[in-house]
Amino acid sequence: MTNQNVVVPDTKSGISLPMVRLSGSSIFPATAQKPPTAPGTGGGGCISLSAKKKLLLENLEINGGGGAAKINSWVDSMRASSPTHMKSSSQSLSEDQQLPWQHQQQITLPSALDNFDQIMEASRGKQIVMFLDYDGTLSPIVDDPDRAFMSKKMRTTVRRLATCFPTAIVSGRCRDKVYKFVRLAELYYAGSHGMDIKGPEKGSKYTKGTEPVICQPASEFLPMIDEVFKELVAKTKLTPGAKVENNKFCVSVHFRCVEEKKWSEVAEAVKSVLNKYPKLRLSQGRKVLEIRPTIKWDKGKALEFLLESLGFANCTDVFPVYIGDDRTDEDAFKVLKEREQGFGILVSKVAKDTNASYSLQEPTQVMDFLQRLVDWKKLAFQESRM
Numbered sequence: 265m266t267n268q269n270v271v272v273p274d275t276k277s278g279i280s281l282p283m284v285r286l287s288g289s290s291i292f293p294a295t296a297q298k299p300p301t302a303p304g305t306g307g308g309g310c311i312s313l314s315a316k317k318k319l320l321l322e323n324l325e326i327n328g329g330g331g332a333a334k335i336n337s338w339v340d341s342m343r344a345s346s347p348t349h350m351k352s353s354s355q356s357l358s359e360d361q362q363l364p365w366q367h368q369q370q371i372t373l374p375s376a377l378d379n380f381d382q383i384m385e386a387s388r389g390k391q392i393v394m395f396l397d398y399d400g401t402l403s404p405i406v407d408d409p410d411r412a413f414m415s416k417k418m419r420t421t422v423r424r425l426a427t428c429f430p431t432a433i434v435s436g437r438c439r440d441k442v443y444k445f446v447r448l449a450e451l452y453y454a455g456s457h458g459m460d461i462k463g464p465e466k467g468s469k470y471t472k473g474t475e476p477v478i479c480q481p482a483s484e485f486l487p488m489i490d491e492v493f494k495e496l497v498a499k500t501k502l503t504p505g506a507k508v509e510n511n512k513f514c515v516s517v518h519f520r521c522v523e524e525k526k527w528s529e530v531a532e533a534v535k536s537v538l539n540k541y542p543k544l545r546l547s548q549g550r551k552v553l554e555i556r557p558t559i560k561w562d563k564g565k566a567l568e569f570l571l572e573s574l575g576f577a578n579c580t581d582v583f584p585v586y587i588g589d590d591r592t593d594e595d596a597f598k599v600l601k602e603r604e605q606g607f608g609i610l611v612s613k614v615a616k617d618t619n620a621s622y623s624l625q626e627p628t629q630v631m632d633f634l635q636r637l638v639d640w641k642k643l644a645f646q647e648s649r650m
């Protein structure tokens with residue numbers, strides 16, 4: 265397999281973006297092209313955009329609970345994770361037209377749709393298990409988190425998918441809320457970034473025992489999270505557009521609809537709460553600051569737990585597929601890479617630093633991919649009966 269760097273114009277923004285073109289038939293992507301000097305530094309000792317972003321995030325995460333970080337660095341980090349702000353202010357880009365985070369180390373992944381046959385070939389003889397993130401994967405990103413509905417067509421497709429393969433929804437949202445959006449009882453649900461897992465009720469095709477699987481590794485944090493939610497609501501009520509969402513084992517503070525000059529108020533509020541609760545930590549998503557317990561549990565752990573619950577703990581003939589769009593999904597992509605099983609699919613229109621192996625551009629492409637999986641399974645079943 266040879267990797268070739270090609271610069272292609274981004275038709276939307278008119279900016280040249282680096283791509284890695286893959287040749288050969290491997291289903292795995294190229295490794296990221298390293299910059300010529302130490303990672304994160306350009307030839308002239310300048311720190312790259314991406315390295316700067318990483319440092320900002322690390323600073324934010326490390327100092328989030330300790331109180332050392334200045335609010336300015338928080339706002340910088342919020343900007344860095346909202347790449348619409350990376351262009352000159354005269355040109356405003358939508359989230360889907362973002363500049364890549366990191367020119368030197370990014371990979372544009374091969375399309376999961378274009379490489380569908382190769383993917384299926386790799387899964388031959390193995391049990392496919394599907395893991396789907398919700399926001400930005402099954403539903404489009406919208407301003408109001410309470411209105412992030414998935415389309416009827418998507419629901420029908422996911423329903424069909426679940427008749428073919430064990431299927432789980434893995435979301436940062438509270439499990440009940442994501443269930444209300446998806447409304448399919450036959451699925452596994454992992455809410456609160458995997459900290460609240462429940463399997464389908466008994467009688468479902470893939471349940472093993474009589475009781476549904478349940479896992480809540482952060483249950484002791486429930487009262488603390490409730491307290492924090494109330495405090496954050498109070499602290500942000502005077503900031504127009506700020507929205508605090510109680511996700512049961514974590515809290516999301518949205519700034520998508522907050523004017524940029526007021527982002528420091530959101531940062532102040534979150535930082536002051538983290539200073540008070542050292543057992544909580546910060547993570548960042550798409551225009552959202554998320555507060556969660558410091559326990560070592562994430563979407564990757566949830567994926568492993570679910571595979572184990574399904575009886576695939578030490579199996580070599582399982583093929584997990586995880587589809588997600590956010591930074592928190594990287595934990596699951598990483599687990600798959602480390603296990604050398606299945607693959608991750610990143611939903612993104614732009615190149616990103618990722619552990620996923622393939623990409624899809626948006627939820628409509630996710631739907632097409634899921635439908636192709638269903639069709640493939642049906643065909644394979646018919647052929648096996650001939």
Ligand SMILES: O=P(O)(O)OC[C@H]1O[C@H](O[C@H]2O[C@H](CO)[C@@H](O)[C@H](O)[C@H]2O)[C@H](O)[C@@H](O)[C@@H]1O
Nearest residue numbers: 398399405406407409412435436516520550552
């Ligand atoms: O793991 P996910 O299912 O992707 O959940 C991550 C967060 O998604 C939601 O926020 C994001 O989507 C909103 C609706 O499109 C959007 O308004 C917001 O800016 C995004 O960050 C959800 O509201 C959060 O609670 C989840 O943690």
